[in-house]
Amino acid sequence: MKDLILGIDIGTTGVKALLINAMGDIVFETTKNCDLLSPKPGFAEEDPNVWWNNVKEILSEISTEFGRRIASIGVSGMVPTLILIDENGKPLYNSIQQNDSRAIEEIEYFEKMIDKEVYFSVTGNTVNQQVIFPKFLWLRKHVPDKVKQTRWIMGSYNFINFKLTGIPNLEKNWALESGLWKIEDGWYKDILDASEIPESILPEVYEPWDIVGGTTRELEEETGIPEGVPVTAGSADHIASALAVGMSRNGDLLLKFGGAGDILFVTEQLKLSKKLFIDYHDIPNCYVLNGCMASSGSIVKWFKNEFAPDVSFDKLTEMARTAGVGSGGIVMLPYFIGEKTPIFDAKARGTMVGLSLFHNKGHMFRSILEAVAFGFRHHVEVIEEMGFAIERVFMSNGGAKNELWRQIVADVVGYDAVYITNHPGSSLGAAFIAGKATGMFEDWDEINKFLKTKEKISYDQDNHEVYSKYYEIYRDTYTSLKSVFEKLYEVYHEKSES
Numbered sequence: 001m002k003d004l005i006l007g008i009d010i011g012t013t014g015v016k017a018l019l020i021n022a023m024g025d026i027v028f029e030t031t032k033n034c035d036l037l038s039p040k041p042g043f044a045e046e047d048p049n050v051w052w053n054n055v056k057e058i059l060s061e062i063s064t065e066f067g068r069r070i071a072s073i074g075v076s077g078m079v080p081t082l083i084l085i086d087e088n089g090k091p092l093y094n095s096i097q098q099n100d101s102r103a104i105e106e107i108e109y110f111e112k113m114i115d116k117e118v119y120f121s122v123t124g125n126t127v128n129q130q131v132i133f134p135k136f137l138w139l140r141k142h143v144p145d146k147v148k149q150t151r152w153i154m155g156s157y158n159f160i161n162f163k164l165t166g167i168p169n170l171e172k173n174w175a176l177e178s179g180l181w182k183i184e185d186g187w188y189k190d191i192l193d194a195s196e197i198p199e200s201i202l203p204e205v206y207e208p209w210d211i212v213g214g215t216t217r218e219l220e221e222e223t224g225i226p227e228g229v230p231v232t233a234g235s236a237d238h239i240a241s242a243l244a245v246g247m248s249r250n251g252d253l254l255l256k257f258g259g260a261g262d263i264l265f266v267t268e269q270l271k272l273s274k275k276l277f278i279d280y281h282d283i284p285n286c287y288v289l290n291g292c293m294a295s296s297g298s299i300v301k302w303f304k305n306e307f308a309p310d311v312s313f314d315k316l317t318e319m320a321r322t323a324g325v326g327s328g329g330i331v332m333l334p335y336f337i338g339e340k341t342p343i344f345d346a347k348a349r350g351t352m353v354g355l356s357l358f359h360n361k362g363h364m365f366r367s368i369l370e371a372v373a374f375g376f377r378h379h380v381e382v383i384e385e386m387g388f389a390i391e392r393v394f395m396s397n398g399g400a401k402n403e404l405w406r407q408i409v410a411d412v413v414g415y416d417a418v419y420i421t422n423h424p425g426s427s428l429g430a431a432f433i434a435g436k437a438t439g440m441f442e443d444w445d446e447i448n449k450f451l452k453t454k455e456k457i458s459y460d461q462d463n464h465e466v467y468s469k470y471y472e473i474y475r476d477t478y479t480s481l482k483s484v485f486e487k488l489y490e491v492y493h494e495k496s497e498s
Contacts, residue, residue, distance in 0.1 A: 002071035005440060006062075007431025008055060009237055010077035010156040012036050012046075012097075012259035012298070015054035016427045019066055022440050024449025028066065029424060030058055036259065036298065037094065041492070042101040042337055042346065045094035048083050051156065052163050056223055063224030072230040073164065073215070074434030076240040076426040077157030080177040082132045084139065085159070087151040089166075093143060095156060096135050098177075099260055099294040101338035101346035104489075106134035106141075114194060123191075124176070124183040124278040129338060129346045130292070131179025133195035140196065153201050157234045157430075164231050165213035168203035173236040173279050175205045183270075183278065206233035208282045209437040232434045235282050238262040238290060240429025241396055243282045245420050246448050251391030253383070255376050255409060255417070257399025261296030263341075263379040265289040267388060275342035275382045282433055283444050289386075291341040291379035295334050296372045297399045299350070302336070303368055308361050317404050319362025320369060325411075325466050328363040330354045331473045332371035333481070342382050343478065347489040353477055369405045370467075373412035374474040380413050393417040395457070397425055411463035412471065421453040 004027065008017045013036070019028040032054035037045040062070075084092040096102075110127045125131055132153075140147045154162060155174040162168055175181040180197065182188045192199055206212060214228035235243070242254050242264045249266060256262035264279075267287055272278055277290040308316060320327075335348035352367060383390065393415045400406055400419055410417050428450060435441045 002069055004066055004069045004071060005431045005435040005438075006070050006073045007427040007429070007434065008058070008073065008075045008160065009240070009425065009427035009430060010051050010075065010160060011237065011426070012078065015051055015058065016424070017058045018424055018427050018431060019062065019070070020428065020431045020435065020450070022435070024452070026424060026428070026450070028062060030061065032057055036097070038337070040102070042104075044097040044100040044337060046097060048091040048095050048156070048159050051160060055160055055163070059219070059223035059225045067225050070225065070229050071440060072232065072434040072438040074232045074430035074432075075157040075160045075164075075234040076237045076430035077155065077160065077234070079155055079174050079236040080130065080132050081156045082135050083154050083156070083159050084146055084150045085152040085154060085162075086149050089162065091159070092146040092149055093139065096139075098130050098292070099337055099340065100135065101129045101294070103129065103134035103138040104346050106137040107346065109137070110134055110194070114191070119191070120272065120274060122182050123179060123188055124272050125179045126274050126344060127179070128340060128344045130177065130277070130340050133179055133191060133197060136195055136197055150201055152203055153197075154203065158203070161212050161231055161234060164215050164219060166216050167213040169212045169233060170203050170205045171233040171235065172205055172207055173239055176279060177236070177277060208233055208235045208433050211437060230434075230438055232437045234430050235426070235433055236279065237426040238264055238292070239279055239282050239288055240426040240433070242266065242288060242429070243432065243447060244425060244429035244450070245394045245396050245423065246451050247394060248283060248444060249391065251389055252394070253380070253390045253392065254394045254396060255413075256397045257297060257372075257395065257405065258397040259296065259298045261293035261372055261375060263291035263376060265383050265388065265390070271386060273382060273386055276379070277341065282429065289383060291382070293334065293372065293375045294338055294340050295336040295350070296375075299334055299336055299368050299372070300399065303365060308365070311361065313402075316361065316365045317402060319360065320366035321404050323363040323366040325463050326470050327367040327370055328359055330359060330363055330367040331470055331477055332367040333474070333478055334368070334371040334375055342378055345482070345485070347485045348478065348482070349485055349488065351477065351481060353473075369408050370412065370470070371474070373409040374471050376409055377413045377471055378475070380415075390415065395419045396423055406457050410457045410459040412467045414459055414464045416459055417457045419455045419457060420451055421455050423451075
């Protein structure tokens with residue numbers, strides 16, 4: 001009896017998988033770790049072979065007990081990652097991640113050569129560190145031999161789908177976020193030509209719920225998962241997260257505390273902003289305004305590893321709680337690998353302002369939590385300035401498990417929020433899409449079967465008023481230091497090139 005759906009998420013720090021049934025139960029969960037690689041300043045890479053090996057381990061782990069019961073598979077992952085793949089289906093280079101900011105010169109080149117207003121109106125994108133064509137040009141300059149061997153380019157979850165089915169594929173949101181896709185549908189040939197990206201290396205584009213193909217005989221021999229299990233095109237991870245918390249209404253907002261910080265807002269109205277990305281929702285006829293902060297939980301991990309390796313996260317959190325609102329007068333900018341939305345500044349860097357001999361690890365740790373919260377608030381202001389009303393606020397992902405961080409964010413943004421306790425995230429969204437595609441679920445609202453435990457976070461008005469003053473300083477700090485960041489970049493790269 002095929003009564004289970006497998007969802008897999010290719011995340012920044014791990015590959016997560018779960019099995020769900022039609023009653024709203026999660027019957028199996030597991031995670032295999034992977035690492036973000038940053039060999040040079042501004043670089044953000046991962047090894048696609050590690051992802052695939054992790055997926056195969058998971059499939060082998062579940063095949064004996066559950067393999068014959070799997071009705072379909074859905075995969076989600078980071079977008080728009082860029083992987084060069086040869087004619088044998090092997091990655092030629094590490095995946096260049098969505099928060100990679102190496103292609104600064106290439107971005108400046110494209111900004112000068114294309115009509116940015118026309119480009120924005122056609123694609124809904126700006127020329128920024130997230131779109132892939134500046135990164136492709138960087139690869140053409142620095143590893144031309146790899147580019148010459150390239151048969152396909154894909155993203156993270158597309159690559160896994162390809163390995164599962166043997167069929168090259170792209171999902172529609174990867175296409176849109178790549179910056180190469182017309183928002184009304186189809187590749188934008190002017191940009192393909194300007195980028196020297198042959199359309200022949202771009203696989204067919206699918207809707208999230210489309211069946212790409214079935215699992216291969218080779219996969220069955222290697223892992224025990226039966227040949228022919230349907231695999232859907234899947235979803236961008238942040239959109240799958242939005243679906244998986246029940247975001248289905250106009251005005252729903254999700255603050256996602258991942259390695260990067262995502263901000264998602266559901267609307268039925270196609271309205272563009274140069275400060276935000278636009279995505280298709282996994283639910284037909286809806287859009288998701290999407291903000292993405294390049295660094296969020298990754299800064300928390302960095303701080304602990306570098307400055308408090310012997311201090312537990314629980315202890316750091318208690319120290320941060322004691323530090324109080326405003327971290328003893330510290331304001332931090334979280335732009336550790338540049339920033340995407342809403343400032344689109346690849347040269348920006350992390351900064352702490354207001355340090356004194358009085359401050360300790362707790363003050364600095366709290367300033368990180370507050371900095372990410374200020375980044376969320378910046379996005380909320382952009383959404384409100386577009387004329388949208390925020391009706392419901394959700395919080396999700398690993399960082400949201402921290403009670404103090406949840407409260408700080410609620411206090412900073414000035415909205416009550418709902419936290420889905422022990423929520424599995426994008427892998428659930430990917431599984432639900434696969435279940436919808438193969439008839440296990442009839443209605444998109446059935447996702448609520450899985451949202452069994454929730455916690456409401458009420459924001460503190462007094463704290464919000466204090467944080468509003470710190471937020472003004474946060475905004476002013478970047479404005480004041482923007483030219484300094486540019487000079488630092490120039491001096492560092494002059495030294496690196498000499």
